[in-house]
Amino acid sequence: MKLQHHLGGIENLGPVDLDTRVFAEPWERRIFGIHTTMMAESAHLAHASPAYPIHALPTKFKSDWTWASLRTGAEDMQPFEYFKYRYYEKWLSGIAQFFVDAGYISAEELELGSAFYYSHPDAALPDRPSPPLAAQVSAYLKQGDSCYHAPGGAPRFNAGDKVRIADPEAVDHTRLPGYLRNKTGIVDLVYPGRFSYFVSTGVDGIGEPMPVYRIAFDAVDVWGAGKSEPNTTLYADLYEAYVRAAS
Known part of the structure; x- marks a missing residue:
């Protein structure tokens, strides 16, 4: 099995990080927000419990995105790469690869955008979502979707x-x-x-x-x-x- 599926009891993986902060860096909040927004716009919610008005949302995102999608992307990393990166860096890697694989953005566009914000960290970020999208994200955060x-x-x-x-x-x-x-x-x-x-x-x-x-x-x-x-x-x-x- 994959090494990252079998961490319990493995020795010599290094010191345990006892930092209890949910977000250790400001950018981690942004990654969590992107993931949450993707879940709130996921196409599977049209058939979830509770059902959401996904088809009426003004969004170009038409894919399924769930916790399973995020975890699969992270766990599909090469094991030593998996251990090298921080928690939300794994999230970022999985999300970015998904957008490239699904055709929402090209690898070149991702590279150019990353280089721009790396060189201009104070540059303005994209606009906030429209009111219907913001309401959908808020509703999803409160209600979620159930596998029961x-x-x-x-x-x-x-x-x-x-x-x-x-x-x-x-x-x-x-x-x-x-x-x-x-x-x-x-x-x-x-x-x-x-x-x-x-x-x-x-x-x-x-x-x-x-x-x-x-x-x-x-x-x-x-x-x-x-x-x-x-x-x-x-x-x-x-x-x-x-x-x-x-x-």
């Missing part, structure tokens, strides 16, 4: 069941932490209803709506006795596609 679906059929497992986590084929984007693959835990909670995801992960297993479980792991079983504090429990929310009956 009503219950349908009984879940395979119940609270208290001993389960083993699957080890599916590696894909570009997964919701399964690599350090939990093949580990054994106990179902702590079965969340009501079923849940889908923004995209299908293919052979990784997430597609149609399915139950999600909160599973408890003894830290010693995950990290080993030498790297775990005693009496420590790790909890993970996992899609049913990743859960197997323990043998």
